[in-house]
Amino acid sequence: MSGITVFLSNESGAVTVDWVVLTSAMMGIGIATYMTVSGGIEDLSGDVSTEMSSNAVLMQTNFESSRLTNGGFEQRASGWGGVDIEILAAGVYIPGAGASLVAELDGWNRGDVSTLTQSFTVDRPLSTVVSLEAALRTAIATPNDTEGFLMEVIDQDGTTLAEKSVIPNSRDFEDYRMPVRFSEAGEYTLRMTEVGRNDSLGAIVDNVVIK
Ligand SMILES: [Ca+2]
Numbered sequence: 001m002s003g004i005t006v007f008l009s010n011e012s013g014a015v016t017v018d019w020v021v022l023t024s025a026m027m028g029i030g031i032a033t034y035m036t037v038s039g040g041i042e043d044l045s046g047d048v049s050t051e052m053s054s055n056a057v058l059m060q061t062n063f064e065s066s067r068l069t070n071g072g073f074e075q076r077a078s079g080w081g082g083v084d085i086e087i088l089a090a091g092v093y094i095p096g097a098g099a100s101l102v103a104e105l106d107g108w109n110r111g112d113v114s115t116l117t118q119s120f121t122v123d124r125p126l127s128t129v130v131s132l133e134a135a136l137r138t139a140i141a142t143p144n145d146t147e148g149f150l151m152e153v154i155d156q157d158g159t160t161l162a163e164k165s166v167i168p169n170s171r172d173f174e175d176y177r178m179p180v181r182f183s184e185a186g187e188y189t190l191r192m193t194e195v196g197r198n199d200s201l202g203a204i205v206d207n208v209v210i211k
């Protein structure tokens with residue numbers, strides 16, 4: 001037989017050819033599987049991070065690592081901006097509630113929609129939680145489904161990253177939490193805006209913390 005005939009009838013390379021085809025198919029399937037599930041894994045890890053942050057807030061009630069200053073209003077309006085800000089002792093709004101200073105999200109003037117704002121810095125992509133305590137002053141009857149405020153986190157373009165409506169029905173301060181995810185470092189603003197009748201009576205807020 002000639003050399004070419006020997007080569008064509010020789011089967012010793014056939015297994016190698018099969019191996020190359022099979023292993024490349026396995027790699028292709030692996031890559032396709034990763035691309036299908038990777039988005040879901042990212043979403044899930046974001047959710048886990050948010051949940052861990054909110055549980056951390058449950059355990060930490062001090063202001064030391066808060067990104068806000070004067071979140072408890074004990075230095076009056078220091079650090080806060082906004083419109084028609086009213087800050088008085090909790091006991092003024094709810095008899096027996098004590099001397100801790102709190103802000104009311106419906107200030108002195110019926111003509112103004114009260115707001116409270118504070119800017120803060122985020123130095124890296126972050127999932128965290130805005131937490132605060134709110135109650136309803138006794139001058140407003142319960143059940144209440146209109147008096148309260150809207151809490152929002154906005155970026156420098158005014159785009160809302162997170163928002164939550166707070167409509168308290170209790171004379172005791174209750175905890176409210178809002179998860180927020182920052183995709184990049186930057187300057188952001190927390191804004192609380194009065195909702196309900198513009199009658200100078202509203203919800204009161206204290207102990208605002210962003211970890
Ligand atoms: Ca306070």
Ligand SMILES: [Ca+2]
Pocket residue numbers: 086104106107108200201202
């Ligand atoms: Ca008021």
Ligand SMILES: [Ca+2]
Pocket residue numbers: 106147195196197198199200201202
């Ligand atoms: Ca009101």
